[in-house]
Amino acid sequence: MFEIFGIPSNALFSQLLIGLINGSFYALLSLGLAVIFGMLNIINFSHGAQYMMGAFVAYLLLQYSGLNYWWALIVAPILVGLTGVLIERLLLQWLYKLDHLYGLLLTFGLALIIEGVFRNYFGASGLPYQVPDALRGGTNLGFMFLPNYRAWVIFISLVVCFGTWFVIERTKLGSNLRAATENPTLVRAFGINVPRMITLTYGFGVALAALAGVMAAPIYNVSPQMGADLIIVVFAVVVIGGMGSIMGAIVTGFGLGVVEGLTKVFFPEASNTVIFVIMAIVLLIRPAGLFGRGT
Amino acid sequence: MSEPMLKVEQLEAWYGESHVLHGVGLEIAEGEVVTLLGRNGAGKTTTLKSIMGIVGRRAGSVTFEGKETITRTSDAIARAGIALCPEERGIFASLDVEENLLLPPQVRPGGLSVEQIFELFPNLRERLHSQGTKLSGGEQQMLAIGRILRTGARLLLLDEPTEGLAPVIIQQIGKTIRMLKTRGFTILLVEQNFRFAQTVADRYYVMEHGRIIDHMANADIEANVGKLHEYLGV
Numbered sequence: 001m002f003e004i005f006g007i008p009s010n011a012l013f014s015q016l017l018i019g020l021i022n023g024s025f026y027a028l029l030s031l032g033l034a035v036i037f038g039m040l041n042i043i044n045f046s047h048g049a050q051y052m053m054g055a056f057v058a059y060l061l062l063q064y065s066g067l068n069y070w071w072a073l074i075v076a077p078i079l080v081g082l083t084g085v086l087i088e089r090l091l092l093q094w095l096y097k098l099d100h101l102y103g104l105l106l107t108f109g110l111a112l113i114i115e116g117v118f119r120n121y122f123g124a125s126g127l128p129y130q131v132p133d134a135l136r137g138g139t140n141l142g143f144m145f146l147p148n149y150r151a152w153v154i155f156i157s158l159v160v161c162f163g164t165w166f167v168i169e170r171t172k173l174g175s176n177l178r179a180a181t182e183n184p185t186l187v188r189a190f191g192i193n194v195p196r197m198i199t200l201t202y203g204f205g206v207a208l209a210a211l212a213g214v215m216a217a218p219i220y221n222v223s224p225q226m227g228a229d230l231i232i233v234v235f236a237v238v239v240i241g242g243m244g245s246i247m248g249a250i251v252t253g254f255g256l257g258v259v260e261g262l263t264k265v266f267f268p269e270a271s272n273t274v275i276f277v278i279m280a281i282v283l284l285i286r287p288a289g290l291f292g293r294g295t
Numbered sequence: 296m297s298e299p300m301l302k303v304e305q306l307e308a309w310y311g312e313s314h315v316l317h318g319v320g321l322e323i324a325e326g327e328v329v330t331l332l333g334r335n336g337a338g339k340t341t342t343l344k345s346i347m348g349i350v351g352r353r354a355g356s357v358t359f360e361g362k363e364t365i366t367r368t369s370d371a372i373a374r375a376g377i378a379l380c381p382e383e384r385g386i387f388a389s390l391d392v393e394e395n396l397l398l399p400p401q402v403r404p405g406g407l408s409v410e411q412i413f414e415l416f417p418n419l420r421e422r423l424h425s426q427g428t429k430l431s432g433g434e435q436q437m438l439a440i441g442r443i444l445r446t447g448a449r450l451l452l453l454d455e456p457t458e459g460l461a462p463v464i465i466q467q468i469g470k471t472i473r474m475l476k477t478r479g480f481t482i483l484l485v486e487q488n489f490r491f492a493q494t495v496a497d498r499y500y501v502m503e504h505g506r507i508i509d510h511m512a513n514a515d516i517e518a519n520v521g522k523l524h525e526y527l528g529v
Contacts, residue, residue: 175394179387186385189347190399191373191446 007265013144015261021150021219023257024157025212029234030241030249031161032208035168038181038244039201042092042103047234048227049114050206053080054213055222056118059129069132069218076214077207084206088199096198111228118224126221153215160211161250168246177201181244236279242292252290298361300325300481301346301377301450306355308338308345308505315341317505318355323450328472328482330492333502334528339485340382342502343452346483347379348372359450374402378448382455382485384439386427392419395427396442403447412441415471433464440471451475454485469494489516489523501526 004012029047036044057079058072067075087110095103131149138147168174180187180194188194213227220226237256241248256275264271282290299322308316316338323329331339345353348369357364364372378399387395396409396419413420416437422430430438436456443451453472457465472482472495486492492499493516501509503526511519 172397175390175398178389179394179398182387182389183385185349185369186379186381187398189349189369189373189379190443191370191402192400193370 005266010144012262012265015265016258017144017146017150017261018264019258019261020154020254021257022260023254024154025216025230025253026234026237026257027161027250027253028157028208028212028215029230030237030253031164031246032205032212033234033238034241034244034246034249035164035208036202036205037238038246039177039198040088040092040103041096041100042107043100044202044205045104045108045231046087046111046114047107047206047209048229048231049111050080050084050209050227051213051216051230052118052224052227053083053114054210055129055217055226056122056213057210058214058217059127059222062129069214072214072217073211077210080210080213081203081207085199085203087206088202092202093195093198115224115228122224124224126223126226129217129222131218149218153219156215157212160208161253164208165246165250233275236275238289240275240279240282240289242289245289245291248289248291297324299323300327300360301483302356302358303342303346304356304358306342306345306357307353308341308350309352310341311351315350315505316345316353319345319502319505319507321500321507323481323483325449325481326476326479327497328476328484328495330484330486330489330496330499331502332486332489332492332499332523332527334526335487337502338505339502340454341505343379343454343483343485346372346452347377349379373399373446373448376403376448377450377452378402378443378446379452380439380443380454380456382458384435386430386435386438388426388428390427391424392427392430392438393423395438396445399442399446401445401447403449405449406447407444409445412444415444415474416441416467433460433467436460436464436468440468444475449479450481450483452483452485455487456484457486457488457491465491487527489527 003009029051033044033047036042054076057076058069061067061072061075091106092103095106135149135152138145168177176187176192177197180192180197184194216226237252238249240256241252256278259278260271260274263274286292301323303319303321306316306319307314319338319342331342333339341350344350346357348364348367353365355365359375359377362375364375387398390398396412418434419437419441422434427438428435440453440456456468469491472484475482484492484496493513497513499511499516500507509526516523
């Protein structure tokens with residue numbers, strides 16, 4: 001046990017850990033938002049509701065079909081992603097030529113409806129979801145105690161985030177995506193089915209939110225409100241990172257989680273507002289965001 | 296004359312409310328290089344875009360290899376074997392040169408290999424990992440032409456490939472078009488510069504106000520120089 005700036009080291013490290021955990025969710029969620037915004041030009045306000053749906057699908061799978069956490073990690077993103085595909089085909093595809101505001105309003109309305117439906121059937125109090133057996137307990141690192149499940153969340157989040165970054169920046173599929181983000185008309189005139197790519201992109205972004213929801217289920221309670229609470233911060237993260245920037249979403253997601261955690265140690269009163277203060281400063285200095293390609 | 300490769304009849308096109316093409320008709324036989332001449336705003340670019348299916352609204356008839364394409368989407372038209380090199384070149388800033396080159400999918404067998412494209416445009420090989428838009432104007436044009444040669448498309452729509460380029464690069468592009476012709480590509484070229492077009496084209500259509508107003512063979516061009524100057528306002 002030692003002290004840093006007069007703060008006991010284990011208090012510091014445990015807040016750092018909480019910061020990294022929150023950062024993992026910020027990164028996963030803002031990554032999905034960035035991917036969707038880049039390709040569809042839609043600010044997906046139902047992202048929080050889709051994250052919540054992921055957690056509920058995990059809960060329902062366990063309750064009614066006995067499929068455990070590991071199954072939920074795969075099944076929930078696919079199911080929720082499919083609802084995203086449906087939303088894109090039925091609703092969003094008509095909005096691309098309109099102002100951003102329409103997409104924002106539509107997805108915001110969808111979020112309210114989805115959250116309302118879940119509140120109606122499951123109440124607002126929250127349902128428990130157990131940490132899977134294999135990830136119970138923790139490891140003593142000497143300077144702090146690291147719960148295994150939390151380590152797992154950070155690990156998977158990093159893998160998924162950098163996997164997504166790799167696919168978009170370094171593969172053929174990714175170069176098609178980047179090109180279609182820049183000039184969809186021309187990419188389509190080369191013979192690439194851009195509308196299908198857009199649908200799948202939305203489905204993928206939504207699946208990322210659902211994956212985050214499954215991972216969040218054992219940490220936070222499964223409740224209809226869980227997404228709404230988180231998404232406001234995530235939007236601030238996206239604005240700081242720069243709308244549509246993949247690496248920006250990942251780095252600022254983790255970074256701001258850590259900043260928030262550290263603020264809790266050094267100046268707890270500001271921990272709820274620090275991200276928004278940073279957002280205001282970034283908007284003043286670099287309106288396109290830290291990683292945005294200013295337009 | 297056998298059935299033309301591309302036959303455009305009574306083609307109308309609109310951008311929003313403005314009616315841009317008024318009954319355009321033209322034909323291109325397989326292996327021909329045909330040039331659309333005309334002033335700025337005459338409807339040349341819109342004609343190419345209409346053939347490719349990327350204008351707001353179009354009507355009339357565009358048959359390619361005997362099949363009607365007027366109701367098809369642009370990706371289906373591309374897969375039928377038509378490729379466009381747009382006027383603004385359309386090089387993607389977020390892709391490097393190699394990614395730009397490999398972006399258009401192969402729609403048919405028989406395209407040039409990447410190696411053959413590098414032989415045509417050796418500069419591209421040296422700049423392979425540069426960002427697409429960091430290239431010079433001439434290199435960007437080479438990239439824009441090069442990437443559609445890979446796809447196996449048999450009809451190439453080239454929109455002002457010489458615009459704003461240095462004479463030495465214009466010569467290189469002229470050489471490329473003549474080489475493509477010997478390899479059996481069919482080309483519809485939009486140009487303002489008929490002195491350049493003369494070095495590559497078999498026939499000409501002249502456009503004004505969204506209509507075809509004249510038509511001539513390359514052999515007749517010297518006899519018609521006066522008329523062409525008047526058409527093009529040069």
